[in-house]
Amino acid sequence: MSLPVLVVLVVVGIALSVAAVHFTGGTTTATLADADQALARFAEDFPDEKPGAVWLTADGHSAFLELAPLRCAIVQSIGDCFLTRIVAPHDIRALASEANVVSFKLDDFTWKGGRFAFADEAGARAVAAALRNHDQMRKAA
Structure with a gap:
């Protein structure tokens, strides 16, 4: 596998991991209602x-x-x-x-x-x- 393809795969994998964490609620901040x-x-x-x-x-x-x-x-x-x-x-x-x-x-x-x-x-x-x-x-x- 060539280096440019490997770099693209790593970048896409990291981006998908970050997106998965965000969309499953991993980046929400808790708040107190009262x-x-x-x-x-x-x-x-x-x-x-x-x-x-x-x-x-x-x-x-x-x-x-x-x-x-x-x-x-x-x-x-x-x-x-x-x-x-x-x-x-x-x-x-x-x-x-x-x-x-x-x-x-x-x-x-x-x-x-x-x-x-x-x-x-x-x-x-x-x-x-x-x-x-x-x-x-x-x-x-």
Whole structure:
């Protein structure tokens, strides 16, 4: 078999594989429909926790859940699945908020944080306040 024919076969094979993954739903991103879905998803991983307020991002890809004492839970879509985590005071490296956007960095190498846009400024302020409490606790320690 000649090299050009082999190259064409490899390229077509890769293209068909990528198309198959895409058309079978492999490239979809999970979204949270409402606060109840975020609570249910969080409860699957942390059944003993009792979250308070829930704030969803504008795109529905993330939710922040208030936990006592001085903790915050995050439900974040990663592909078609969800990552859930509890953020404690010592986890937050940096925090910034502006209008309806909250950005933060975590000390964890498996997930560094991100930039989260909320539908309104009230949600962003509430999340920033919850995370800022964590940030202040870290600096005091």
